[in-house]
Amino acid sequence: xxxxxxxxxxxxxxxxxxxxxxxxxxxxxxxxxxxxxxxxxxxxxxxxxxxxxxxxxxxxxxxxxxxxxxxxxxxxxxxxxxxxxxxxxxxxxxxxxxxxxxxxxxxxxxxxxxxxxxxxxxxxxxxxxxxxxxxxxxxxxxxxxxxxxxxxxxxxxxxxxxxxxxxxxxxxxxxxxxxxxxxxxxxxxxxxxxxxxxxxxxxxxxxxxxxxxxxxxxxxxxxxxxxxxxxxxxxxxxxxxxxxxxxxxxxxxxxxxxxxxxxxxxxxxxxxxxxxx
Numbered sequence: 001x002x003x004x005x006x007x008x009x010x011x012x013x014x015x016x017x018x019x020x021x022x023x024x025x026x027x028x029x030x031x032x033x034x035x036x037x038x039x040x041x042x043x044x045x046x047x048x049x050x051x052x053x054x055x056x057x058x059x060x061x062x063x064x065x066x067x068x069x070x071x072x073x074x075x076x077x078x079x080x081x082x083x084x085x086x087x088x089x090x091x092x093x094x095x096x097x098x099x100x101x102x103x104x105x106x107x108x109x110x111x112x113x114x115x116x117x118x119x120x121x122x123x124x125x126x127x128x129x130x131x132x133x134x135x136x137x138x139x140x141x142x143x144x145x146x147x148x149x150x151x152x153x154x155x156x157x158x159x160x161x162x163x164x165x166x167x168x169x170x171x172x173x174x175x176x177x178x179x180x181x182x183x184x185x186x187x188x189x190x191x192x193x194x195x196x197x198x199x200x201x202x203x204x205x206x207x208x209x210x211x212x213x214x215x216x217x218x219x220x221x222x223x224x225x226x227x228x229x230x231x232x233x234x235x236x237x238x239x240x241x242x243x244x245x246x247x248x249x250x251x252x253x254x255x256x257x258x259x260x261x262x263x264x265x266x267x268x269x270x271x272x273x274x275x276x277x
Contacts (some may be wrong), residue, residue: 014108018116019123022086025093026124037128040078041135064142065230071136072226073198079129079156080163080218084189086121087167090114091174110264111257114171118164126156146232155224155238158245162217165252166192172263192218217252220244 026033094100103113137144170188195209196202196218202210213219224241227233235242 010107011109011112014112015116015119018108018113019120022117022120022124037131040128040132067140068142068144068230069226070199071133071140071142072229073222074136075129075133076156076218076222076225077193077198078132079125080192080221081189082125082128083118083121083160083163083167084170086124087114087117087164088170088173088189090117090171104264104268110261114168114257114260115164117171118160118167121164121167122157122160125160126153129156144229147230148228148232148234151233151235151238152225152228154235155221155228155241155245158242158249159217159221159224161249162245162252165249165254165256166217168253168256169259171256172260175260175263175267192216195219197222215248217245217248220248 091100094103166188195205195213196216197205197213198218202213202219205213220241224233224238224245227238227241
């Protein structure tokens with residue numbers, strides 16, 4: 001029992017160390033983070049202005065509803081992008097800092113390392129997404145009196161499990177391909193964008209793309225968050241989305257860990273850890 005307690009304490013210390021290290025990195029590059037946040041705000045405004053432009057060309061729709069649909073899509077996409085960015089660039093950051101060999105040889109299990117990166121990404125992403133949603137909602141003067149924000153947050157947290165699992169899979173790409181791996185990670189992110197209904201209903205997609213949307217966690221995250229924010233849906237109304245996200249998470253996290261371990265062994269065997277190109 002004492003041995004198990006010491007082992008658990010060791011893993012928790014390592015987990016907190018990973019999170020703390022990333023907090024210091026954010027503080028070191030805080031002005032870059034602020035600059036990228038402003039770019040995200042500008043990009044989100046551009047998307048949400050689509051709803052304002054429809055009446056200008058003669059369309060008759062519920063502008064506030066469409067504005068909210070696009071806003072939720074843009075915010076969820078930005079949140080997903082942060083998780084992908086932090087996990088996909090796990091290896092790139094180590095190379096930039098010159099610490100990749102130290103990190104990969106540290107007495108820290110790889111699941112703790114990757115889950116620590118994921119937990120930091122969730123915390124950072126939630127704060128950033130909340131700020132983004134607040135700024136853009138205020139800009140358009142949206143009045144979401146029926147919004148159930150706690151339910152939307154729960155859906156987002158459950159979805160984050162799946163996002164972390166997929167992020168672990170993309171994190172291996174820079175390991176096995178130092179030249180183009182990071183870019184390929186963002187290609188994978190873009191594929192989720194296409195099939196998940198971020199800016200349009202999944203029903204407009206061809207049948208084979210709709211089939212792909214059923215295994216994308218972003219599909220259920222978007223559906224659940226929109227129902228909670230627009231219609232005030234509670235957790236009891238979102239059981240389908242939550243269960244789907246739990247199932248996808250239960251598959252994607254172990255698969256992500258296995259994929260990363262396999263890629264790590266390959267990179268060490270072929271001397272790719274230290275390479276920057």
